[in-house]
Amino acid sequence: MSQCSFIEQKKDKNFDQTGSIEYFSEREIQKALDFHKSIPDYAETNLSELKDYSKSVGLKNVYVKDESSRFGINSFKGLGASYAMGNIIAEKLGVPIEELSFEEMISDEVREKLGEVTFISCTDGNHGRGVAWVGEKLKQKVYIYMNKGAAEDRVKNIEALGAEVTVTDVNYDDTIRLVKELGEEKGWVVVQDTSWEGYEDIPKWIMQGYASLVLEAYQQMEREQLEKPTHVFLQAGVGAMAGGACGVITNLTKEDMPYTLIVEPNESACYYKSAEVADGERHFVTGDLDTIMAGLACGEPGTIAWDVIGEYADAYIKGPDWATANGMRMYANPVENDPSIVSGESGAVSLGYLNELMTNDDLKDAREKMGLDENSVVLLISTEGDTDKANYKDVVWYGKYSKFE
Numbered sequence: 026m027s028q029c030s031f032i033e034q035k036k037d038k039n040f041d042q043t044g045s046i047e048y049f050s051e052r053e054i055q056k057a058l059d060f061h062k063s064i065p066d067y068a069e070t071n072l073s074e075l076k077d078y079s080k081s082v083g084l085k086n087v088y089v090k091d092e093s094s095r096f097g098i099n100s101f102k103g104l105g106a107s108y109a110m111g112n113i114i115a116e117k118l119g120v121p122i123e124e125l126s127f128e129e130m131i132s133d134e135v136r137e138k139l140g141e142v143t144f145i146s147c148t149d150g151n152h153g154r155g156v157a158w159v160g161e162k163l164k165q166k167v168y169i170y171m172n173k174g175a176a177e178d179r180v181k182n183i184e185a186l187g188a189e190v191t192v193t194d195v196n197y198d199d200t201i202r203l204v205k206e207l208g209e210e211k212g213w214v215v216v217q218d219t220s221w222e223g224y225e226d227i228p229k230w231i232m233q234g235y236a237s238l239v240l241e242a243y244q245q246m247e248r249e250q251l252e253k254p255t256h257v258f259l260q261a262g263v264g265a266m267a268g269g270a271c272g273v274i275t276n277l278t279k280e281d282m283p284y285t286l287i288v289e290p291n292e293s294a295c296y297y298k299s300a301e302v303a304d305g306e307r308h309f310v311t312g313d314l315d316t317i318m319a320g321l322a323c324g325e326p327g328t329i330a331w332d333v334i335g336e337y338a339d340a341y342i343k344g345p346d347w348a349t350a351n352g353m354r355m356y357a358n359p360v361e362n363d364p365s366i367v368s369g370e371s372g373a374v375s376l377g378y379l380n381e382l383m384t385n386d387d388l389k390d391a392r393e394k395m396g397l398d399e400n401s402v403v404l405l406i407s408t409e410g411d412t413d414k415a416n417y418k419d420v421v422w423y424g425k426y427s428k429f430e
């Protein structure tokens with residue numbers, strides 16, 4: 026039976042460094058959060074505590090930032106799409122983003138000024154739903170391309186927002202290449218969360234948009250006088266969320282930075298592979314990337330994300346589908362008085378792996394290296410709810426993907 030594997034990469038972190046880390050200063054991310062607050066659907070998402078679970082495995086506390094309710098689209102992804110599309114429109118209008126509220130951005134007046142702007146994006150589901158959600162409000166045309174094997178539920182959710190969806194017969198990374206070519210050929214705006222050479226502004230805005238959820242969480246902790254986390258688990262696909270989150274956490278905490286762990290599925294563990302090769306470069310994973318963690322099934326780290334993660338993350342973990350399935354079941358059926366949380370395949374993985382770290386003695390060495398003990402406060406991000414309802418039910422009700430299979 027396949028297990029979790031762990032690799033640590035201790036380094037001297039340079040907190041004065043310039044470069045990509047500057048994109049995630051508190052000031053920059055506050056700007057993104059202020060933009061999000063101008064969206065009528067905005068509400069803070071819950072920061073829950075799993076106190077009884079923590080006690081049961083010998084931790085001090087576990088916080089969960091539950092993104093399933095974000096903007097009514099069941100994942101955190103609208104944070105990035107809205108902020109990037111806001112910046113694209115602000116640039117076209119020649120105004121600073123601070124002066125453009127979401128309401129103004131979607132107004133008829135702005136639409137008349139800009140004329141037709143067509144957007145195109147590649148997605149496993151959640152990002153495309155975010156782009157389609159903003160595109161519908163802008164009353165603009167949106168084309169979404171999805172990798173082969175995309176879940177029917179996820180396709181329907183995007184179509185319901187008026188976007189035209191095409192499911193390709195290639196994997197995520199090859200679908201991105203297709204979208205890039207189509208965007209160039211047709212003059213459409215590519216809204217992609219992964220960066221490549223010469224395409225960094227839009228992914229940077231998306232990452233800043235994602236990072237606002239972490240700033241929001243730190244502000245909630247401050248307000249509720251909660252102890253700051255000693256450990257943070259960040260799941261990565263292309264790493265836009267993990268890179269943005271790691272960036273703002275670095276800037277908020279500097280020398281007191283929590284131990285930061287990057288979390289991936291076995292099948293698409295490109296950050297893990299890059300850490301293993303350890304030459305400072307990105308390394309790719311190819312093939313079908315066949316995992317139930319659809320949002321994490323990406324084999325190529327984004328360039329900005331790698332700049333930040335490669336420099337500031339402490340360790341990497343990869344693991345099997347049954348471990349995230351356990352995470353989904355654990356969230357749904359919590360210990361004693363802990364809250365129940367609906368968490369999907371890519372959302373629950375950090376709890377699934379944390380539980381392996383705390384309870385599986387094959388991972389004792391990793392647990393000790395990480396210093397996970399009764400003084401540890403762990404921050405997890407449940408990045409999605411039940412975005413594939415059929416699979417959610419198969420896993421949580423009917424026990425699909427069991428450790429004992």
Ligand SMILES: Cc1ncc(COP(=O)(O)O)c(C=O)c1O
Pocket residue numbers: 100102149151152218260261262263264265266267319320321323371372408409
């Ligand atoms: C639910 C969920 N969690 C995490 C991620 C990972 O985000 P990123 O691709 O920015 O690493 C995704 C990406 O689609 C996702 O949908």
